[in-house]
Amino acid sequence: MNDTLKTEAYLLKDQLITWRRDFHRHPELGFKEVRTSGIVAKHLADLGMEVQIGIGKTGVVGVLDGGKPGPVVMLRFDMDALPIQELNQTEYVSQNAGVMHACGHDAHTAIGMGLAQLMVKHRDEIAGTLKFVFQPAEEGENGALAMIRDGVLNDPAPEVALGLHVWNEAPVGIAQVGVGGVMAAADIFTIKVQGKGTHGAQPHRGVDAILLSAHIVTALQTVIARSVDPRQTAVVTVGMLHAGSAFNIIADVAEMTGTIRTFDPIVREQILQRVKEVVEGTATALGGSATIDIKAISPATVNDARVAQLVRETASDVMGAANVSADQFTMGAEDMSEFLNRVPGCFFFLGSANPDKGPVYPHHNPRFDIDESILPDGVAILAGAALRYLNGER
Numbered sequence: 142m143n144d145t146l147k148t149e150a151y152l153l154k155d156q157l158i159t160w161r162r163d164f165h166r167h168p169e170l171g172f173k174e175v176r177t178s179g180i181v182a183k184h185l186a187d188l189g190m191e192v193q194i195g196i197g198k199t200g201v202v203g204v205l206d207g208g209k210p211g212p213v214v215m216l217r218f219d220m221d222a223l224p225i226q227e228l229n230q231t232e233y234v235s236q237n238a239g240v241m242h243a244c245g246h247d248a249h250t251a252i253g254m255g256l257a258q259l260m261v262k263h264r265d266e267i268a269g270t271l272k273f274v275f276q277p278a279e280e281g282e283n284g285a286l287a288m289i290r291d292g293v294l295n296d297p298a299p300e301v302a303l304g305l306h307v308w309n310e311a312p313v314g315i316a317q318v319g320v321g322g323v324m325a326a327a328d329i330f331t332i333k334v335q336g337k338g339t340h341g342a343q344p345h346r347g348v349d350a351i352l353l354s355a356h357i358v359t360a361l362q363t364v365i366a367r368s369v370d371p372r373q374t375a376v377v378t379v380g381m382l383h384a385g386s387a388f389n390i391i392a393d394v395a396e397m398t399g400t401i402r403t404f405d406p407i408v409r410e411q412i413l414q415r416v417k418e419v420v421e422g423t424a425t426a427l428g429g430s431a432t433i434d435i436k437a438i439s440p441a442t443v444n445d446a447r448v449a450q451l452v453r454e455t456a457s458d459v460m461g462a463a464n465v466s467a468d469q470f471t472m473g474a475e476d477m478s479e480f481l482n483r484v485p486g487c488f489f490f491l492g493s494a495n496p497d498k499g500p501v502y503p504h505h506n507p508r509f510d511i512d513e514s515i516l517p518d519g520v521a522i523l524a525g526a527a528l529r530y531l532n533g534e535r
């Protein structure tokens with residue numbers, strides 16, 4: 142990676158912070174990123190790019206053809222915020238009640254805009270095409286799939302896809318570029334337990350849906366402990382359990398929802414099967430019944446080894462080799478996986494926590510904030526990796 146690129150990315154720092162704070166002040170929920178995508182589209186058009194809007198409802202795509210022929214590299218940035226009331230007291234605090242950029246997608250959007258600006262200046266060095274993809278609705282609504290359905294992976298079809306996430310699980314100055322599975326596959330389940338209501342003092346006349354649910358929750362924890370190879374990584378979590386209406390009534394129904402996280406598709410199938418058996422079998426054994434509905438949210442995010450290597454080398458040039466690790470993965474999920482399931486590529490993490498300055502809260506916390514000094518690093522790494530790939534390192 143050439144030093145000019147890094148220097149130029151660092152010169153964008155103030156601009157990147159201005160953009161990021163503007164998006165932070167005006168967060169928008171998934172598929173409602175009208176203001177955000179409007180700013181992005183105008184910026185890309187002002188840079189002279191061919192711009193498409195309305196891809197996946199509020200998604201924006203900008204295509205930058207280089208001076209020489211070559212493959213297409215896709216660069217993906219998510220734009221959506223979360224339904225959280227911000228508790229920070231910064232001058233750029235959210236002006237939109239109940240909505241907050243608590244995952245850092247404001248930073249991703251700013252990095253994408255800065256990268257576009259930098260790459261236009263280097264158009265002559267681009268042997269191929271850069272496709273800037275600004276995605277809506279990453280948070281659980283699968284905006285990636287919406288964009289794919291609207292043809293984002295065609296005309297021109299990318300050969301490789303790159304993306305990043307600012308990451309408060311790591312300190313500022315660190316980049317994590319994993320190989321293979323870096324984020325888990327996520328499924329959501331809903332269990333409906335059917336018992337039989339009766340007086341709280343006459344339990345023998347009914348079937349207690351609460352007691353039954355308690356057994357199901359406990360039994361579900363045996364799935365990971367006793368049905369999954371201990372060398373594999375997986376999670377089964379019950380996140381909600383609702384039942385009952387009064388102190389002296391045996392509840393007739395209960396409902397719970399939760400999530401299953403896995404990396405290996407075979408392990409995932411085993412768990413789905415066991416969870417179903419445990420839920421239905423436990424309910425039946427205790428005299429009631431239960432149904433379970435399981436829906437896939439997104440597959441695992443899997444990095445291509447060669448592309449990850451290229452990104453890791455570029456990150457080492459930008460951040461110093463000692464500050465770049467290869468062994469990171471998390472049970473969180475990301476719909477970048479939908480792109481990486483179809484196009485090889487790399488999704489990496491840029492440490493953004495800074496205990497000295499303040500931002501230490503986890504993602505999705507009402508006090509989440511990042512150390513903005515990392516924004517130019519994101520631009521520099523993506524710029525360097527994309528140019529290296531286009532210029533033959535593939």
Ligand SMILES: [Zn+2]
Pocket residue numbers: 243244280504505
């Ligand atoms: Zn998030």
Ligand SMILES: [Zn+2]
Pocket residue numbers: 244245246279306
């Ligand atoms: Zn996120």
